[in-house]
Amino acid sequence: MDTHLTETVAGPEPHDYKSDVKPIWCPGCGDYSVLAGITRAMATMGLERHNTAVVSGIGCSSRIPAYTSCYGYHAVHGRALAVASGLKLARPDLSVLVFGGDGDGFSIGGNHFLHACRRNVDMTYIVMDNQVYGMTKGQASPTTESDWCESKLTPEGPGVNPIQPVQLALACGANFVARGFSGNPNEVARLIVEGVKHPGFSVIHVLSPCVTFRPEQRGWKSSVHPYGREPTDDPNEAMRAVLEDDGFGLGIFLAGNRRPFQPASAATRTIAQIEEGFAV
Amino acid sequence: MTVDSVTIAFVGSGGAGVMTAGQMLLDAAANVGWYGLMSRSSGPQIRGGEAAAFVRLSPQPVLAPGDRFDVIVAFDWQNVERFAAELPLNADSVIVTDPSQGEVPAVLAASGAKQIAMPIKELAGAIPGGRVNMVGLGAVAAAIGLPRAGIDAVIEKALGKKGEGALAASAAGIDVGAKEAKGWNLGLELAAPQRNGEARWNISGNEAAGLGALKGGVKFCAAYPITPATEILEWLAPNLAKTGGALVQAEDELASITMCLGASFGGVPSITATAGPGLSLMTEAIGLGVASETPVVIVDVQRGGPSTGIPTKSEQSDLNIAVYGLHGDAPHLVVGPTSIADCLFTTQWAVHLAEALQTPAIVLSDQAMGQSRAVVDKPAEAPYVAKRLLAEGLDGEAKYKRYLDTPSGVSPAAIPGMPGGEHTADGLEHAESALPSSQAADHQKQLDKRLRKLAGHDFGDAWAEVEGEGEVAVVTWGSSTGPAREAVRRLAAEGRKARLVAIRLISPVQPAKLAEALKGVEKVLVVEQTHGAQFHKFLRAHYDLPGTVSVFSRPGPLPIRAREVRDTLASLL
Numbered sequence: 001m002d003t004h005l006t007e008t009v010a011g012p013e014p015h016d017y018k019s020d021v022k023p024i025w026c027p028g029c030g031d032y033s034v035l036a037g038i039t040r041a042m043a044t045m046g047l048e049r050h051n052t053a054v055v056s057g058i059g060c061s062s063r064i065p066a067y068t069s070c071y072g073y074h075a076v077h078g079r080a081l082a083v084a085s086g087l088k089l090a091r092p093d094l095s096v097l098v099f100g101g102d103g104d105g106f107s108i109g110g111n112h113f114l115h116a117c118r119r120n121v122d123m124t125y126i127v128m129d130n131q132v133y134g135m136t137k138g139q140a141s142p143t144t145e146s147d148w149c150e151s152k153l154t155p156e157g158p159g160v161n162p163i164q165p166v167q168l169a170l171a172c173g174a175n176f177v178a179r180g181f182s183g184n185p186n187e188v189a190r191l192i193v194e195g196v197k198h199p200g201f202s203v204i205h206v207l208s209p210c211v212t213f214r215p216e217q218r219g220w221k222s223s224v225h226p227y228g229r230e231p232t233d234d235p236n237e238a239m240r241a242v243l244e245d246d247g248f249g250l251g252i253f254l255a256g257n258r259r260p261f262q263p264a265s266a267a268t269r270t271i272a273q274i275e276e277g278f279a280v
Numbered sequence: 281m282t283v284d285s286v287t288i289a290f291v292g293s294g295g296a297g298v299m300t301a302g303q304m305l306l307d308a309a310a311n312v313g314w315y316g317l318m319s320r321s322s323g324p325q326i327r328g329g330e331a332a333a334f335v336r337l338s339p340q341p342v343l344a345p346g347d348r349f350d351v352i353v354a355f356d357w358q359n360v361e362r363f364a365a366e367l368p369l370n371a372d373s374v375i376v377t378d379p380s381q382g383e384v385p386a387v388l389a390a391s392g393a394k395q396i397a398m399p400i401k402e403l404a405g406a407i408p409g410g411r412v413n414m415v416g417l418g419a420v421a422a423a424i425g426l427p428r429a430g431i432d433a434v435i436e437k438a439l440g441k442k443g444e445g446a447l448a449a450s451a452a453g454i455d456v457g458a459k460e461a462k463g464w465n466l467g468l469e470l471a472a473p474q475r476n477g478e479a480r481w482n483i484s485g486n487e488a489a490g491l492g493a494l495k496g497g498v499k500f501c502a503a504y505p506i507t508p509a510t511e512i513l514e515w516l517a518p519n520l521a522k523t524g525g526a527l528v529q530a531e532d533e534l535a536s537i538t539m540c541l542g543a544s545f546g547g548v549p550s551i552t553a554t555a556g557p558g559l560s561l562m563t564e565a566i567g568l569g570v571a572s573e574t575p576v577v578i579v580d581v582q583r584g585g586p587s588t589g590i591p592t593k594s595e596q597s598d599l600n601i602a603v604y605g606l607h608g609d610a611p612h613l614v615v616g617p618t619s620i621a622d623c624l625f626t627t628q629w630a631v632h633l634a635e636a637l638q639t640p641a642i643v644l645s646d647q648a649m650g651q652s653r654a655v656v657d658k659p660a661e662a663p664y665v666a667k668r669l670l671a672e673g674l675d676g677e678a679k680y681k682r683y684l685d686t687p688s689g690v691s692p693a694a695i696p697g698m699p700g701g702e703h704t705a706d707g708l709e710h711a712e713s714a715l716p717s718s719q720a721a722d723h724q725k726q727l728d729k730r731l732r733k734l735a736g737h738d739f740g741d742a743w744a745e746v747e748g749e750g751e752v753a754v755v756t757w758g759s760s761t762g763p764a765r766e767a768v769r770r771l772a773a774e775g776r777k778a779r780l781v782a783i784r785l786i787s788p789v790q791p792a793k794l795a796e797a798l799k800g801v802e803k804v805l806v807v808e809q810t811h812g813a814q815f816h817k818f819l820r821a822h823y824d825l826p827g828t829v830s831v832f833s834r835p836g837p838l839p840i841r842a843r844e845v846r847d848t849l850a851s852l853l
Contacts, residue, residue: 021715049702050696050698050702052696053545053546066714066715068704069702071694071695071701071702071703072703072704073541073542073572073704073705073706074706074707074708074716075538075541075565075568075707076565076567076568076707078534079534079535079565082530082535082538082539082542083538083539083541083542085535085542086502086538086539086541086542086543086546086550087542087543087546087696089528089539089543090500090542090543090546091543091548094696111531112531112534112535114531115535263527263528264521265520265524265525266521266522266524267522268522269522269523271495274491274522275491278481278482278483278487278491279479279480279481279658280310280479280480280482280655
């Protein structure tokens with residue numbers, strides 16, 4: 001459970017969690033709204049900025065740490081979840097949030113996503129999915145449709161099936177899985193609050209359009225719809241239901257009961273006592 | 281008549297118990313007051329492959345493997361040709377061979393070594409629960425004059441839990457072996473131990489590195505198993521937990537290094553251990569540690585490379601990747617322990633340096649130190665612990681600058697939990713504020729700062745081990761130090777002068793200190809275990825070596841032997 005939730009009457013405002021750095025995103029980028037949702041969620045929870053760490057890899061959405069006023073680590077491409085896992089395991093007193101995109105999380109970082117889900121460290125991963133590599137100017141990502149032909153790198157289309165992040169998260173054992181849409185930052189904020197409060201590893205898949213390289217994603221606002229089911233704590237039930245979902249259902253799919261991972265540790269020996277084991 | 285050093289090999293297929301026999305011989309010798317070194321050679325197989333335990337014992341500290349083997353005890357000859365080159369013999373050597381296992385292979389018999397037949401399998405088979413390795417151990421112990429009490433204590437410790445039957449079977453095996461050896465008269469009785477009253481340890485290089493991490497203040501380790509580094513991680517797992525730290529098994533080396541960086545960003549001194557392939561995977565993230573000024577220690581237990589190479593055998597060929605493997609201009613620390621015991625000091629020092637200088641440190645151990653075990657004098661206490669310069673006065677008006685350009689180059693660090701120090705540590709080039717910047721002036725300033733904090737640091741005397749005198753000097757590093765040191769001491773005993781300089785601090789380089797150490801030297805011999813003479817080229821790139829320089833460089837897995845270095849040095853005198 002998060003230890004930095006405080007109940008205050010006159011709590012912090014979302015802008016308290018924004019740094020004075022101006023985001024470098026394109027006009028119309030969905031990530032602006034996600035950032036608004038993030039800072040709103042932080043304010044709602046009253047997170048202490050100095051006890052909150054936000055971690056990211058590389059990509060448009062991975063720029064977020066510098067746009068917040070918390071502690072942040074903008075690491076290397078694909079490794080955000082590993083950096084964050086190490087941080088949370090070594091410093092369980094901190095609130096740890098991880099931000100990134102579909103390429104960072106599911107391609108170069110795919111192995112870490114798989115293991116973060118099964119390891120179930122108590123932290124929250126907000127993955128902004130725009131089905132494209134934006135920062136390198138428009139290549140197919142692991143969530144891009146197989147017949148998307150707008151990239152110079154794959155002019156005939158990537159030709160491989162996209163990953164379904166929510167299904168993948170459930171299959172790998174994530175303890176809390178939800179989907180939001182950047183067009184509804186209040187809902188994104190609500191999902192983040194629920195994810196942070198929920199013990200264990202929480203995955204929040206946020207559809208966040210790239211209007212520069214995927215202008216057709218402007219149409220997502222008419223595709224999304226409420227998921228329409230109550231959250232379950234049964235991963236099997238969640239998976240069965242998600243298989244029926246069209247990829248645009250918004251809400252909480254799973255709020256599971258797995259215990260968060262934390263290696264056992266207790267200072268019971270001095271180093272001098274350990275050294276005695278080497279004595280002849 | 282006694283000898284001052286004896287070198288023994290137990291060989292047999294994996295599972296025959298050669299490592300157990302070697303380990304028990306070393307432990308028994310330690311019990312009675314001898315020093316010793318046990319190294320191991322095995323194939324990649326867990327069971328059924330070839331295996332050999334090499335043990336050298338002496339009343340004096342053992343610095344290196346013996347020049348050749350005095351005794352080889354072969355439980356079988358399966359696949360022995362795979363490591364025959366690692367078994368130097370001559371006409372004074374003795375091969376103890378079981379006739380039921382066939383002829384001594386021609387490659388070994390050609391040495392002219394004396395052969396002694398002992399029906400090891402039959403003798404062991406006659407004992408209920410008897411094992412060949414105990415028969416072999418008993419024979420060797422008797423041949424070198426190891427008092428029986430020393431062995432009994434080892435058996436009791438190793439097998440006590442398995443009950444009376446196992447104890448009795450082992451004791452009977454040792455008795456039978458000893459009885460066989462009685463008539464051999466090999467002239468290999470080892471000189472009496474010289475107990476100096478000092479405490480002694482029986483420790484492997486990998487254990488020593490783990491202990492060094494603990495003593496340096498490490499509280500977090502992320503681990504991915506890889507030969508021959510795994511024992512460091514397996515040793516740290518329980519011992520970190522007992523001292524209030526934590527170890528997590530990572531999904532790969534990309535994760536283990538970045539988990540460590542995450543923990544270290546949280547202010548917790550962190551370490552991981554790996555071997556060449558893992559180090560290759562880690563290099564991008566080590567660069568992140570350099571750029572984001574996040575301390576971390578990586579112990580690379582080197583093995584034969586490139587690629588999968590020879591995972592179970594030693595080489596010093598990761599020097600180049602450790603020093604030059606990061607992209608960009610990325611100053612960082614590279615240190616190399618000079619002995620099994622020094623794995624403790626050097627790892628502890630690396631933790632201290634990484635934290636003090638806020639940068640990654642690579643510790644270059646190798647299989648010959650990591651997986652070998654030595655009886656040594658208890659290592660001296662070293663004062664090095666992790667202490668990161670932390671930011672103060674964060675509640676003031678001025679905005680905290682994570683990468684402040686200070687005279688020393690070290691910027692006071694704020695870590696999560698410190699109000700007012702909030703910032704985003706970044707692998708993107710940045711301004712002093714930590715905000716990303718691609719401006720030329722910021723890049724120059726931060727590059728200068730990151731270089732300055734290493735270049736300006738006073739590393740003291742620990743940069744190298746220097747001994748001896750004269751106009752000829754060996755310059756070496758890592759596990760090559762042992763044979764080089766023994767060579768210099770042997771020459772000294774002959775009244776011939778030579779110097780030893782074993783460089784512990786590989787990077788940053790210390791040209792003034794090496795020049796001082798080599799003052800008056802006219803001939804330099806560089807000794808290393810690589811094919812490409814990596815260390816020699818590294819020295820040539822960064823140092824002015826005096827006089828004429830020759831190189832003794834050979835790839836693994838053949839260990840460098842003191843005799844070879846001694847003879848090469850002698851030819852220069």
